[in-house]
Amino acid sequence: MILKRLACSLLWVMPLAVEAQEFQFQTVIDKAEVLAGSAWKAPKQVPRFLQELSYHDYQGIRFKPESSLWREDEAPFSVMLIPPGLFYQHAVGINIIENGEAEPLAFDKTQFSYPNSEIEKLMPADLGFAGFKLTFPFDAPDIHNQFLVFAGASYYRAVGRHNNFGLSGRGVGVNTGLPSGEEFPAFTEFWLEKPSADAKSLTFYGLLDGKSLAGAYQFTVTPGDETSMQVKSVLFPRQEMELAGIAPLTSMFYYGENTLRPDGEWRPEVHDSDGLLLHDGASDEWLWRPLNNPATLTMDYFATEQLRGFGLIQRDTDFRSYMDAEAGYGTRPSAWVEPEGDWGQGHVVLTQLPTPDETNDNIVAFWTPDTKLQAQGPHTFSYTAHFGAADVAGSPMARAVDSYLGDGKRIGGGDAEGAVRVIVDFAGGPLDERAADAPVTGDVTALEDGELIEHFVEYVPALERWRLSMLVRPVPDRPLSLRAFLHEGEETLSETWTYQLAPGSDVLNVIN
Incomplete structure (x- = not known):
């Protein structure tokens, strides 16, 4: 193929x-x-x-x-x-x-x-x-x-x-x-x-x-x-x-x-x-x-x-x-x-x-x-x-500019066995109008029966980005599957970030 x-x-x-x-x-x-x-x-x-x-x-x-x-x-x-x-x-x-x-x-x-x-x-x-x-x-x-x-x-x-x-x-x-x-x-x-x-x-x-x-x-x-x-x-x-x-x-x-x-x-x-x-x-x-x-x-x-x-x-x-x-x-x-x-x-x-x-x-x-x-x-x-260029679609929403994954049971990642720390940085769109202390929150859904242990949003001044951090534990032999977006009250601020890792992927293999 x-x-x-x-x-x-x-x-x-x-x-x-x-x-x-x-x-x-x-x-x-x-x-x-x-x-x-x-x-x-x-x-x-x-x-x-x-x-x-x-x-x-x-x-x-x-x-x-x-x-x-x-x-x-x-x-x-x-x-x-x-x-x-x-x-x-x-x-x-x-x-x-x-x-x-x-x-x-x-x-x-x-x-x-x-x-x-x-x-x-x-x-x-x-x-x-x-x-x-x-x-x-x-x-x-x-x-x-x-x-x-x-x-x-x-x-x-x-x-x-x-x-x-x-x-x-x-x-x-x-x-x-x-x-x-x-x-x-x-x-x-x-x-x-x-x-x-x-x-x-x-x-x-x-x-x-x-x-x-x-x-x-x-x-x-x-x-x-x-x-x-x-x-x-x-x-x-x-x-x-x-x-x-x-x-x-x-x-x-x-x-x-x-x-x-x-x-x-x-x-x-x-x-x-x-x-x-x-x-x-x-x-x-x-x-x-x-x-x-x-x-x-x-x-x-x-x-x-x-x-x-x-x-x-x-x-x-x-x-x-x-x-x-x-x-x-x-x-x-x-x-x-x-x-x-x-x-x-x-x-x-x-x-x-x-x-x-x-x-x-x-x-x-x-x-x-x-x-x-x-x-x-x-x-x-x-x-x-x-x-x-990267903005060829002309989306008006804040965009997920970087996504990172790592072990959810180590310093900086968390203390949850079998969990994955997932980081998504958002920038642009309506987020550019928000003050650093604006009450921006994340709406996160763990799919495939995964367990969402925690999630929070913070502003990162060094990058001028808003960071959504998630700790999620996938079911053994099931994909790690997530959907998330940022909002303030009833206003949606970002595109919907969606991610899936099949069992056997490199990151999951290292964690498990």
């Missing part, structure tokens, strides 16, 4: 050679519906020597920046192309839309440089592309910054102006986390609309195909301090879908302040995201779940009656929390998915897988409807995906 970075299943097909033809989004929708009415066919793989390239040799195949699409037109956007090989084992069709007509983009091997003459000689002249990268001048008109990459199944990665690449988005998820095994549908063809010279946004389209469904997508992306992408998706399942994942986000969490540090690790924390945030409109509750690196696969379902948004957030952006000058974890983007319209009742699903290091994307979050998607469709979901 662990997803190796960039090593996603790739299901690309080559486009047929056709002349320019009139194009609109309905063109892609019609193609998806036709695909869904027939059996799925596995695409043709690229030559074996490309699949077996070493990482170093594949990285040595580089697209020449001067060959970027639209670069010579001095357009604000340009397109760099990605070669198949190594992880990218199938080609994807790319078409260019200009004046309302679409024309296939031909592969040209001279647009790439190669690590050696042998690879260049073997490279087929009609190979095709694995995907594309979009650039935009964030810093200066003549500097083309990469801000969006589509490559690998239905995966894409996006950043805001001040971010480095980190977590990924996906077109759709199929049976993520289920024992039956996850499927990886792929974008098999793209249509990119040539932008005007003063364009602030770029529109493109994708055709998705997989064993269980086909789909049509329209993307309109606007880069900036926060990069936003409006998505319209029309899905046509080939069969009833057991677990459809809408607007999936994929990230990495190795360890953080709420876990033990692995033996031999010198860095305080290592993760691309440190929590799941969601907002349900029916209750107007903002909920925060710190991420974990579990001992075994875990799946958590958060009920939503009227989803307003969900995302994977890199809330801790302080370099000192990571001390890794190369990885730059503090600059990884946060992502927030904002539905358009009412998606109905469903659940935000958080899937967490164990990982022995930071090379695995082991976190997946998505929304799934309570009613399973039926065969044929269409099923339409529109939303905007935002990528940027």
